[in-house]
Amino acid sequence: MITLQQNKIGSIHANKNNCVQQTREEKMMSKAELARTAGVTVQTIDRIEKGCDCRMDTKRKILLALGYKLSDRMKLFFDAN
Numbered sequence: 001m002i003t004l005q006q007n008k009i010g011s012i013h014a015n016k017n018n019c020v021q022q023t024r025e026e027k028m029m030s031k032a033e034l035a036r037t038a039g040v041t042v043q044t045i046d047r048i049e050k051g052c053d054c055r056m057d058t059k060r061k062i063l064l065a066l067g068y069k070l071s072d073r074m075k076l077f078f079d080a081n
Contacts, residue, residue: 016051018077023066024049038065053079 024034024045031049035042038061048054048062059077063070 017053017079018048018051020045020062020066020076021049023076027066029066034062034065038062 024031029037031042031045035045038045038058040058040061044054044058045062048058059073060070063073063076066076068075
């Protein structure tokens with residue numbers, strides 16, 4: 001499911017199935033910093049931010065790297081898994 005949302009600055013972006021990019025930017029982290037902290041590649045972060053699916057383990061790593069608890073997964077990833 002793709003919806004369009006307007007961010008705080010006023011630009012419109014496609015929101016696919018997560019808000020990893022928005023959260024990362026709010027925490028003023030680069031993709032490289034998030035990738036390093038999460039133990040994944042920058043390419044993985046890029047694909048996830050574009051809405052591609054990823055493994056549960058990757059979601060867990062990203063959640064923890066962004067300072068969330070595992071129980072907060074629906075705040076970043078909107079799919080059922």
